[in-house]
Amino acid sequence: MKYKYSNIALIVGASSGVGKVCAKHLHDSGYKVYGTSRYATFVNNDGIDKIAMIPMDVTHEDSVKEAVEYVIKREGVIGVLINCPGYGLAGAIEDTYIEEAKKVFDTNFFGIMSVCNAVLPYMRNQKNGLIINISSVAGLITLPYQSMYCASKYALESLTECYRMETADTGIKLSLIEPGGMKTNFKREYIEKYDQSTYKEKSEHAINKMIADEIKGPGPEIVIKELKSILNRVNPPIRKIVGVEYKLIGILRKMLPARITEIIISKMYGGG
Ligand SMILES: NC(=O)c1ccc[n+]([C@@H]2O[C@H](COP(=O)([O-])OP(=O)(O)OC[C@H]3O[C@@H](n4cnc5c(N)ncnc54)[C@H](OP(=O)(O)O)[C@@H]3O)[C@@H](O)[C@H]2O)c1
Structure with missing residues (x-):
């Protein structure tokens, strides 16, 4: 098999x-x-097997x-890096402690x-290498009561775009993969003040919908x-949305005025 990148991969998470599944x-x-x-x-x-x-x-x-030095010491190179860690934090922003918010950003x-x-x-x-950061559709569309997760994924999107520009003449490629709800062991923590929150009922409605989408x-x-498509492209795209229905949401997001998107999301998740 001919690899575009050295055939040593590091999959974080x-x-x-x-x-x-990416590792497999x-x-x-x-x-x-x-x-x-x-x-x-x-x-x-x-x-090696x-x-x-x-x-x-x-x-x-x-x-x-x-961990990175361990791989380099043994292999001398890392051809492909995929970064997967990420978890959610449920609850209204107003009731979120700064420390809870920082903790999400520390990982995501x-x-x-x-x-x-x-x-x-x-x-x-x-002078070669591919980095794929696993983001989320929530890095494109903000969901109420999942603010810190969305904000961290928006930030990850921006970070990845910046890396692409800053490394453009080095032979290194970067892409984002943006899945929607999937059935995994995805962790979602709840803010400490979740149960006492004025927004408890509304946040529960929104978070239950997100959990149902994942289940x-x-x-x-x-x-x-999307992984295969990124691996095979000479110039991988900035982002790949996962799944037909989420690709459609991505297109609508670009076409619709921001206010209309906000109304639709609020109707779906009970934000307003
Ligand atoms: N599931 C969904 O619905 C969904 C939707 C959109 C986007 N995503 C994104 O997809 C990515 C993967 O999520 P998943 O659903 O596959 O979740 P998952 O099953 O919980 O897997 C997360 C992986 O990240 C590792 N990890 C967690 N915290 C870490 C840390 N501090 N340092 C190093 N490794 C850490 C975990 O390994 P250990 O616990 O063994 O260390 C685990 O292997 C995340 O970025 C998530 O935001 C998920």
Whole structure:
């Protein structure tokens, strides 16, 4: 098989959901895959015939550096990096403590930035490499009572666009994959003041709809079509929305005035 990028892949958050299926797909396609989990160890992960699981917590820079250096020491290169970590926080903004908000950004935004910054110097030396950041449709469309998740994904979108421009002459490519609701082990925390909130009833309605969309959604395998398309393109697109219905939402988002989108989303999720 001819690879556009070196055939060493690092999948951050490969123990579950999107990361797990991406790791399997790349492994089945002939890549040597290093996957990460906060609960893995550096032992017993040898053997080119399996995915090597290594520890990494993206909220700790030392942990990120240690994992990246472990792969570089063994392989010399990282051809493909996929960043999957992300979790939700349910509740009204007014009742959200700043510390709770920062914690979401520590994983969903700063965590991904930390991994990109650790890997980029090696990719720059190689003059080659692909980074895929797993975002969300919630990085394009804001949902009420899930504000910090949306804001962190909007920020991740902007970060990825900036990286693309800043690394444009280095041979490094970056793309975003934006899934909608999927059936995975996706974690959603609740703000401390959720039950006492003035917005309790409305937020429960909105969050229950999101949970229902995830439960009746497709499995994480749905992202593989977009992953393949990004891997095969000489110039990968900035973003790939996952699934026909969400692609349609993406088109409408571009066409409709912002006020109309706001009315539709508020009707669907009971924001107003
Ligand atoms: N499921 C959905 O409906 C949905 C929709 C749109 C977008 N997304 C996005 O898709 C991505 C993957 O989500 P998923 O649904 O596959 O969730 P998931 O099943 O919970 O998988 C998350 C993965 O990230 C890892 N992870 C979590 N926190 C981490 C941290 N601090 N440091 C390092 N690794 C960490 C987890 O590994 P360990 O716990 O083993 O460390 C796990 O492997 C997320 O960015 C999510 O926002 C999901």
